[in-house]
Amino acid sequence: MSTIVEMNGVNKFYGNLQVLRDVDLSVEKGEVMVIIGPSGSGKSTLIRCVNGLEVYQQGEITVDGYQMPREEDRKIGGEKELAAIRKGVGMVFQQFNLFPHKTVLENIALAPMRVRRKSKAEAEANALRLLDRVGLKAHAAKYPAQLSGGQQQRVAIARALAMEPHVMLFDEPTSALDPEMVGEVLDVMRELAAEGMTMMIVTHEMGFAREVADRVVYIDQGAILEVAKPAQIFDAPQNERTRTFLSRVLKH
């Protein structure tokens, strides 16, 4: 069993405000880790540190064997090294962030062509295959603005998968969607998990977490308070704050 993501003693500050406190976490290959917590707890910041969109000041983050540079080690022009690491880390955003001036097919094929130097034909064939996998092959020639939120998010997932990543990060992928579209995105994520993709998911969808997660992490005010299997954390949370949070969030 190999560890894809490892975080040791990670501390992050915004000026004087500490947003991550002594975070220790490791994600195994093929594991689905779900991160839950109240808003402002640092869960988005945590996974954004994994692919370098945020810098951290202390500790160590290792992704797929590469060490993510700390703030003091980030050189001007160090973006090239980060780009190399990010090739293997896919990210899906809350706001989808599809490129509005390109068609769905172009959105998915762009990065493989430019970064992995694939030919246009190969990249587009691959893109169509991924679109088929998320159920959107018919929309290949449309622009993102012509799609619904759920469809856009599925395209975003396909776009991230096109780079053949080793780990996929999801930052509240369904939070910006209307309720009726949440299901179609979660279905895609469920299939992805079943196929053995390593995933780190920040979400409020507790039913999904219980069903799909291998481990659930509860984070509060920058510190990890509890890490457990979903059955244990949802039915018998050990930490007081976890209990409070879950009682507010789970609507049974």
Added chain:
Amino acid sequence: MIASAVRWSHRNLFAKPFDALLSLIVIPLCAWALYSGASWVFHGAQWSIIPESIRVLMVGIYPADQIWRAWGTLLIFGLLFGATLGCVFFLSRGLALGYGIVVAAIALMAAYRDPASASLVVAACVLALAGWFSTSHWESLRRFLVPAWTLGLIAVFALLSPPGIGLWGGLMLSVLITMVTAVLSLPIGILLAFGRRSQLASVRMFCTAYIETMRSVPLILVVYCVWIVLPVLAPQYTVPDVLRGMAGFTIFFSAYVAEYVRSGLQAVPKGQVEAARSLGMSELDVNRYIVLPQSLRVVVPALVGNVLDVFNAAPLVFIIGLTDFLRAGQMVLANPQYSDRTYEIYVFLFVTYFLIGSLITFAARKLELHLAKGAR
């Protein structure tokens, strides 16, 4: 019909007592102004000066036996302008018909005086129409627009240079200065805009200093300074005044283009850059494929407005001894034979600038609509 006219005027002109008072003062004033103007245009003015001095106004002191080169330039520009128009303004049958009628009317009016020139102008208009038609209907030609313009400008330079660059003048010079400045200031402005956001302190400071200096200083001063400084920097070459003037304009307006582009760069949502970076794209690719297309889409209308600013600022080259369209008009008036035709010349200058300016503004607005449609 009368009833609806009465209703319209009641609602728009006489709705409230104050409105009615204003209307009673303004409408007779406008009517009197229009009447005086029209009677001067048709009875008082002697328009013969325009056709007699049209060559000076159009090409300045360019030698008369080389005018065919200027005609060639007109034909090339006609084709390119038409092609550019076709990218944003579809040529419908009605439009083509209206255009044809206007051109035919002008041609007939001018033909009895000078059939050769009239037929060349008609040829240019026909080429423009052809270009307009081709890019309206065959979209695949549009990708060749930028190379076509580059080639066109090079061809024009090659065509007009042999008699001597120092002889360029008139409307031809104004248009050439505008085109060269517009074409060169865009890439320089884009580089400056990115440089201003750079993480390297030296690059950032240089670009900021450059932009802020150019925006704090009048254009006429920059043109004059460049005119003086350029021979000092390159003493072995004699750089023609025209090129020095174009350099001054380019240096000045690059700063303004940079600011427009920078506002466009800031308009691109941060999430776009994050998504592109997350896919492992290099900074260059992120800027080239994601940031720049989206930001240019936002600022192109402002950039086209900038072209109009350049065109309206072209008369300032008088300071380095060049004769642009405005100065050519003044030169015509300096001739004692024509010295009392001031109103006619200046009205002609005004109308020409107005027509060209309106055309550019109209094109900018059409472009804005066209881009808004596509990026929906």
